[in-house]
Amino acid sequence: MFQTSEMEINLGPQHPATHGVLRVVLKLDGERILDAKPVVGYLHRGCEKLGECRTYPQVVVYTDRMDYVAAIAGNLTYIEAVEKLCGIETPPRARYMRVVLAELQRVASHLVWLGTHAMDIGALTVFLYCFREREAILDLFESYCGARLTTNAVRVGGLLKDLPEGWSDECRRFCEILPGAIKEYEALLTQNRIWMDRTRGVAVISAEDAIDWGLSGPVLRGSGVPYDVRKALPYEAYGELEFDVPVGERGDTYDRYLVRLEEMHQSRRLILQALDRMPGGEVRAKVPKRIKPPAGGEVYHVTDGPRGEQGVYLVSDGSDTAWRCRFRSPCFVSLQALADMSRGHLVADIVALIGTLDIVLGCVDR
Amino acid sequence: MTLEMLLRWVVVPVVQIAVVLGVVLFCVAYLTLLERKVIAYMQVRLGPRRVGPHGLFQPIADVLKLMIKEDIVPQKVDRLVYWLAPCIALAPAVVAFAVIPFSGQPVAFDIFGQRIVLTPWVTDVNIGLLYLLAVSSLGVFGIVLGGWASNSKYPMLGGLRSAAQMISYEVPLGFSVVGVLMLAGTASMVGIVHAQQERGWWFMFPQIVGMLLYFVAGVAETNRAPFDLPEAENELVAGFHTEYSGMKFALFFLAEYMNMILVASIVTTLFLGGWLPVTFCLGYIWPAVPEYLANPLAAWPFHFTGSLWPAVTGLAWFGLKAFLVVFVYLWLRATFPRYRYDQLMRIGWKWLIPVAIANVMVTALVLVLW
Secondary structure, eight states, X not given: OOOOOOEEEEEOSSOTTSSSXXXXXXXXXXXXXXEEEEEOOTTOOOHHHHHHHSBHHXXXXXXXXXXXXXXXXXXXXXXXXXXXXXXOOOOHHHHHHHHHHHHHHHHHHHHHHHHHHHHHHTOHHHXXXXXXXXXXXXXXXXXXXXXXXXXXXXXXXXXXXXXXXXXXXXXXXXXXXXXXXXXXXXXXXXXXXXXXXXXXTSSOOOHHHHHHHTOOTHHHHHTTOOOOHHHHSOOTTGGGSOOOOOOOSSOXXXXXXXHHHHHHHHHHHHHHHHHHHOOOSOSBOOOOSSOOOOTTOEEEEEEEETTEEEEEEEEEOSSSBEEEEEEEOHHXXXXXXXXXXXXXXXXXXXXXXXXXXXXXXXXXXX | OOHHHHIIIIIHHHHHHHHHHHHHHHHHHHHHHHHHHHHHHHTTOOOOOSSSGGGTTHHHHHHHHXXXXXXXXXXXXXXXXXXXXXXXXXXXXXXXXXXOOOOSSOEEEEETTEEEXXXXXXXXXXXXXXXXXXXXXXXXXXXXXXXXXXTOHHHHHHHHXXXXXXXXXXXXXXXXXXXXXXXXXXXXXXXHHHHHHHHTSOTTTTTHHHHHHHHHHHHHHTTOTTSOGGXXXXXXXXXXXXXXXXXXXXXXXXXXXXXXXXXXXXXXXXTSOTTOOOOTTGGXXXXXXXXXXXXXXXXXXXXXXXXXXXXXXXXXXXXXXHHHHHHHHHHHHHHOOOOOHHHHHHIIIIIIHHHHHHHHHHHHHHHHHO
């Protein structure tokens, strides 16, 4: 009597909830999602190829623009890989400063995530609250290196320059206001009936699935796997600092939300410790003007970025450009879980899903 | 036709309609500014500030912009329905204001030797409440037809959502006012306020459940947060009006804000005592207080006499209460995330409707036993 048909709908590439230029082809039965196929590549800029045609220090600016929400994390991964390749030791002060900057960047990135994720689910105010605190972090970046988003602050052998006068006090002041601010976001969301209804039990990823998909970062930890590169393969000063790795229990969107909130608290802990224990001295090791790693050198280095495991693979041929440069993007890996996660959910959930995976299209497409 | 008939049957209604329409449209325009300002201050922003002092002329600029904007009609729309839908959405919202009593005291004055009585409501029909329920449920047709006529996928989803939502929430909306009907014994809007005046308490107190139900269902009926699924911008781009632009879009927009004011006015009339003054129960201790508050301008130090002043005071009380209800609307929008489609249905059918029916039963029982 009635004829029903499946509807194919194009979510993006220009859509308010896809955070950039992601296109998802949805197959719908009414409001229910039968299949979701992410189509990527709208922001492909060939960063890997560029990484093979530019000198090592020149590539740093491209790492800024890959995960543009967490530029310092990208800088750091690439620079550390180069340092590993050349066997350059960074001075201890730089190692602590890098921790401070990277953790500030993690907080900033999580704030963007929380704001946009909440906005996708319809809570407008959280977005502006989050951006208020993020603004303070960006101001800190600006006073350190002059740039707010594409910082390009990390250099081979250390950092751009030493911390300006009074910077660490400013940073401490920010750490003081952060817990109160997080409490404000939590007041709006954590115990909110609608928020819990929208996130509890939505897009559950089991620990096995998460590992099989190669998920990392808060998405993996939300499923209850206590794996953090900062703990497992400590880099910079992380081995000498104390912090906990928060994990979720159920692996749903709500747990990933709680994990990220707790990570902000842990980042604050790390920043304060690093500021307290920061030794004096040089912030940049003596490195040659032209960086030429030994021929045949090969390195794969991972760090724990705000979105998960960021990896850089470099092969040198003895010249000042890499012979092969490859970036492992945590967002790209997370995105592949989208189809399986969204099957059977409703259209409204797909935006919560894209939000909970915390993808940045610049990072996905590279 | 005598002069008296002309005045009484043509001029007075036309003036009333013009005034009500004008005031309501003005309120709608400034409600958009109020919404932006209130939500901005809740969100540590300042809101519009460029057009006029503190952005006070922003609504004028908005209206001008929408009027001179190009009106794009997509090629494959159903032209007639596409054109009609915004009108169908707006018309019920406008005509519903006909039975809202904005104040209690009719204003009487002499003109051309004729005694003219201007009531602060356009008409007081004895089925006012039923008329409101009937008319306000027509507005959904505009949204559904607009979503369907656009011949596009996102608007269609928006239209479908809206249809399901309206049908589900129309039921508790209807049930929630039954308690008031039983208490007042009349469906006339003016009569309902008079009933509250005679009793000395607003129907909000015995019918608090009914009021909350009406408000929740009203928020859902007007597609406002957290029930703004038909236009959920993060999911459906702009929902049912994705393909609309220019003045046609403005009509949808106008209808939504007008419906907000309408729901606030109905809540005020049914539950908050309409134009009656807020006395905080002081009337039970000093009976003069309500009388004074109902017309303070007649007392010291003004001593204004005439029927105009109590009407103005009533209007102010009405406006204050309606404003508070509208403010709650905005507050909700700044606070809550959006419900999901299935959750919305669940709340409607599993919570609101049973509670509304129980409310009717309990009210009836209490009335019979007393």
